[in-house]
Amino acid sequence: MEPVEAGRSRAVLAGASRRWVRGLPWALAFVLSVALLPTTIVVLTADYGLNGAVAGGLAVAQAAPLLLAVVRPLQAWYVVFLADVAGALALLSVDFEERLLWPFPPMELVGYVGLCLALGLRERRRTLVLVWLATAAANVGLGFAAPHGFGARELLFTILGGVALLLGGVLRDRYEVQRRLAEQETISEAERGRRTLLEERARIARELHDVVAHHMSVITVQADTAEYRLRALPPDVREEFTSIASTARESLGEMRRLLGVLRNEEAHGELVPQPGLAQIGQLVEATARTVGPVEFSPCEAEVPEAVGLSAYRIVQEALANVVRHAPGAATRVSLSVDGPVGDGDDPDDRAGGDGGGRGERLTVLVVNGPPPRPRDGPLEVGGTGHGLVGMRERVRLVGGTLDVGPLPAGGFRVAAHLPLTEKDFT
Numbered sequence: 001m002e003p004v005e006a007g008r009s010r011a012v013l014a015g016a017s018r019r020w021v022r023g024l025p026w027a028l029a030f031v032l033s034v035a036l037l038p039t040t041i042v043v044l045t046a047d048y049g050l051n052g053a054v055a056g057g058l059a060v061a062q063a064a065p066l067l068l069a070v071v072r073p074l075q076a077w078y079v080v081f082l083a084d085v086a087g088a089l090a091l092l093s094v095d096f097e098e099r100l101l102w103p104f105p106p107m108e109l110v111g112y113v114g115l116c117l118a119l120g121l122r123e124r125r126r127t128l129v130l131v132w133l134a135t136a137a138a139n140v141g142l143g144f145a146a147p148h149g150f151g152a153r154e155l156l157f158t159i160l161g162g163v164a165l166l167l168g169g170v171l172r173d174r175y176e177v178q179r180r181l182a183e184q185e186t187i188s189e190a191e192r193g194r195r196t197l198l199e200e201r202a203r204i205a206r207e208l209h210d211v212v213a214h215h216m217s218v219i220t221v222q223a224d225t226a227e228y229r230l231r232a233l234p235p236d237v238r239e240e241f242t243s244i245a246s247t248a249r250e251s252l253g254e255m256r257r258l259l260g261v262l263r264n265e266e267a268h269g270e271l272v273p274q275p276g277l278a279q280i281g282q283l284v285e286a287t288a289r290t291v292g293p294v295e296f297s298p299c300e301a302e303v304p305e306a307v308g309l310s311a312y313r314i315v316q317e318a319l320a321n322v323v324r325h326a327p328g329a330a331t332r333v334s335l336s337v338d339g340p341v342g343d344g345d346d347p348d349d350r351a352g353g354d355g356g357g358r359g360e361r362l363t364v365l366v367v368n369g370p371p372p373r374p375r376d377g378p379l380e381v382g383g384t385g386h387g388l389v390g391m392r393e394r395v396r397l398v399g400g401t402l403d404v405g406p407l408p409a410g411g412f413r414v415a416a417h418l419p420l421t422e423k424d425f426t
Contacts, residue, residue, distance in 0.1 A: 011070050012121050015179075025070045025118065032114050036063040040107045044087075048096045048105070058087045062111055073118040077131060080115055081138070084108050084157075088142050098148040103139070104157040112157065113164045120168015128165045135161045205259045212255060220248040243289040250286075276308030277301075277335060280315050284333050287319040291327045294319075299335035303362055307418045310394040311335065311364045317387045318366035318414040326371040329411060334365040337420065359421035361400070370410030391416070 012025040040059035044050040050058075061083035069076035088103030096102070104112070119131060139158040143150035223245035227238050275283075281298055288294040303311070315333060322331050338361050388404060391414070395402040400418040407413055 012073065012118050015175075028114065029066045029070050029118075032111060033063045033066045036066075036107050036111050040105075043105055043107055044091075047100060048091055049094045050090060054090055058083055058090065062087065062108060066111055066115060069115050069118045073115065073122050074127065077115055077119060080112065081134065084112060085138050085142070092145060092147065101153065101156075102146065102148070103142040103154065109156060109160060113160050116161045116164035117168045120165045120170075121172050122168075125169060128169055132158075132162050132165055216248050216252050216255065220245050220252065223248060240289065243286065247286045274305065274309045275312040276305065277303060277311060278308075280312055280333070280335065283312070283316055283319065287323065287331075291323055291329070291331070293330075295330075295332040297332075297334040297336070299337060299362070301337045301362070301420075303337075303418075303420055304398075306398050307362055307420060310398050310400075310418055311362060311416070313394055314364050314391050314414065314416050315366055317391055321387060321412065322366075322368045326368050326411065328372045329368045329370060331366070331368040334363070336363050336365075337361070338363055338417075359419065361420055362418045364414075364416040364418065366414040367407070368411050369407075 011022070013022055016022050037059050040062060041052070041055050044055035044058065045052050062080055065076040065079040065083075068079075084104055087105075087108065091102060101109075116131070120128060123131075136158045139155060143154060146154065223241045226241040227233055233241075277299060281296065284294050284296045319331070319333070322329060391404070392402055395416050395418065398418050400416060402417075403413075403415045405413060
């Protein structure tokens with residue numbers, strides 16, 4: 001059973017969820033056609049005394065269209081209705097017993113009731129009313145030519161047809177109500193999920209603001225005012241405090257952008273310019289002031305914004321790991337654009353997956369040696385361990401490959417290959 005607005009070529013009950021329900025109209029139509037076709041011929045010839053050829057033609061016109069009624073009930077009704085009226089007129093030419101039903105014999109009643117039920121399940125209320133009025137008009141009109149009188153039983157055609165139309169319409173309306181309720185429940189569930197997501201994002205934003213942003217602000221203020229609060233600071237110490245304040249302010253800026261994204265469901269914060277290859281130099285410089293010299297090989301190539309942002313975040317996370325786990329270690333950051341690859345000899349390609357055989361790509365390499373002094377533990381404790389997972393996700397988003405792991409002589413290596421051509425993003 002499908003909505004009234006559905007395509008008219010669909011079968012009755014085609015929208016049902018169960019297969020046996022969808023096949024039920026076809027089964028009923030087949031049984032009615034097969035049963036009524038010979039029955040109509042026999043009854044019209046044997047009981048009513050109608051000519052065999054005429055009876056055969058009427059039987060085909062009255063029974064065969066029931067198969068069409070499964071997909072086009074209104075068109076089938078036109079044929080069956082005209083055939084039933086024609087059959088009633090044809091019976092006026094023969095002399096049949098008064099006990100026999102006229103103008104519509106019992107087998108015609110059965111077929112017409114099934115047809116009206118199909119109409120009720122598919123057509124609009126206005127169409128059903130017009131069909132019933134046509135049925136009643138034909139029934140009453142033929143009554144004036146009744147050979148043996150006209151009573152209540154001769155109105156069965158109109159009564160039973162109306163009941164079938166009403167029953168089909170009620171079932172269709174009930175299905176429509178259930179379908180719309182199910183759609184509304186689906187929409188409501190989606191809205192609840194969306195509201196839950198927004199509430200969670202707001203909660204995370206509040207915690208980030210209350211905890212992280214507060215401490216970063218304190219660090220910024222303390223670093224900015226150190227040269228005024230602490231007298232006779234050496235120049236290198238003053239420069240160190242200035243660097244700390246600058247880095248803290250940059251972190252606060254990114255924190256505010258992130259909070260804007262979390263608090264705004266349209267994510268207008270994403271419209272803020274994102275860091276890219278041009279900002280990696282500043283990132284390296286800030287890290288060098290913290291852990292010591294960092295060798296940097298920049299790249300001036302124009303790359304897609306998504307690739308530039310991914311490269312920046314990968315370098316940022318790799319350098320953060322150096323600060324946490326190997327402060328003071330010799331570190332090298334390299335950015336380069338490679339030509340077409342595909343020979344499969346690069347171990348990075350083999351480790352990353354399907355990077356071979358692609359066009360130009362940006363290679364991001366961050367390598368650090370072992371720390372100069374062994375440490376009792378990492379500089380930062382209680383880490384989430386999400387850094388490498390985040391790098392892999394960013395590389396996967398742009399269709400690249402990633403190779404990370406410890407070096408034989410100590411230290412760590414991060415190598416990412418990010419495709420630059422549009423076809424590599426698909």
